[in-house]
Amino acid sequence: MHVHLEVDGHGHKAMPQDLFDASAAYFRSGERTPSVDRIAEVYRGLDMAAVIFTVDARTALGHVPNSVEDLVAGAARNNDVLIPFGSVDPRTGADAVALARRQAGELGVRGFKFHPSLQGFDPSDPSFYPLWDALQELGLPALFHTGQNGMGAGLPGGRGIKLRFSNPLLLDDVAADFPGLTVIMAHPSVPWQDEANSIATHKANVHIDLSGWSPKYFPESLVRLSNNVLSSKVLFGTDYPLITPGKWLDAFADLPLKDEVRPGILRDNAVRLLGLA
Template structure:
């Protein structure tokens, strides 16, 4: 099966020595070992080296997350500043677009930050980690941010399903049941909601939400494709082919490995193109880009 040469990775975390040195990743070396990250990556991967990986995998564009992982007044929280991600995007505008992390405890300043990220920095969407805040996706504290996303015309992605222990100093509860998107989709029908990390162990619930609601999508990331549940593969290869988008959650999953495993799947050509490229371009309103 021919590789898609201009794929889009919708979930990508900056993971250079800069993020590690500044303590901006939110996870420790125990987590790196748990997800079987190669030891040579433990000190970060430079952007030029990551772009080389993109090229070998046929990925034209990656969406970089300016993550806000928890209330920064609490020990163990982490963030990557919007401007830091914007620098990567400005340096490689044909390869990267930014996603603005959401922290519901920042109130009006958080809403102003989100507006700045989209209108001034050119970010194409928002990103939320519900478990870092201990609040399920349908909590009222997120609603002003959902409304602002509607005003700005951007989608928002959020982790659904379980979460791991990212840092042994602070374990977080798994609050992101996919069913929690149900009421949000009803209250904000024009807001595109993307449940990333495929909803494990509630993948059937995630599929049900994407099937029920026109404005709910699934991010296929954080798990190696060869381990994706068969019901998800069936969904994206049939009646759900317009609702699933490729991602890696780099550095959790290596893009070369992910693409290779997806190439081995028996997917219809139109379903493969939508998964790897077309759905993301439509949802995030991305410019066309190609791997060099």
């Protein structure tokens, strides 16, 4: 449920270079900017599928994002393994709503990715509600980064990126006010894991993806609830290329999870959420 395409077919990167360098050091990642075809090759070789996306943070970063059109075309070339999500910059107001409708209607994206800290916005602010209303109308899920942030990590002032925008409690407002919108909280939401657990338990339309952390570092409460009340609401994700599928799955195998919940986490919950059955 969580793979980044960080460079388009024209070589344009999703973020300024200093953010790439900082995140590579934070995650100790190897191949940082694989092409869409390389991502497909990796996942096809593992007999796996992946949701891929970029993040449009043009206002906050002063940097034009890489091309969603290019991403969708690459996913179409590799539609046996890649599922494209779109992204718009919420801070562009009505333009964001129009662009989201175009990405859904003309390009056929299957959901949208947002990174409140990187994009510099509070998702619970009513000024962004027209966008959530449009996504609810379109019937497409919204995937939001939550918790600790590798973007800007170790840079002075975190390069101005504010962690509070990624507090999952801000998404409780969104999920409550737009009950028809499927909200996915990306990552174990450290240091707010209990808040994320509570929201996902309380709101039928909220899910959690497990990307961005090796499972060996998952908070105990997340593992425990994944075994019972959240077993149908947690979703496999890596954060590739920052974490490889093999590394994630090796650590996942060691978690104290019931055998009967593993297929749901690794595949079936996402198949149902994305309407792929």
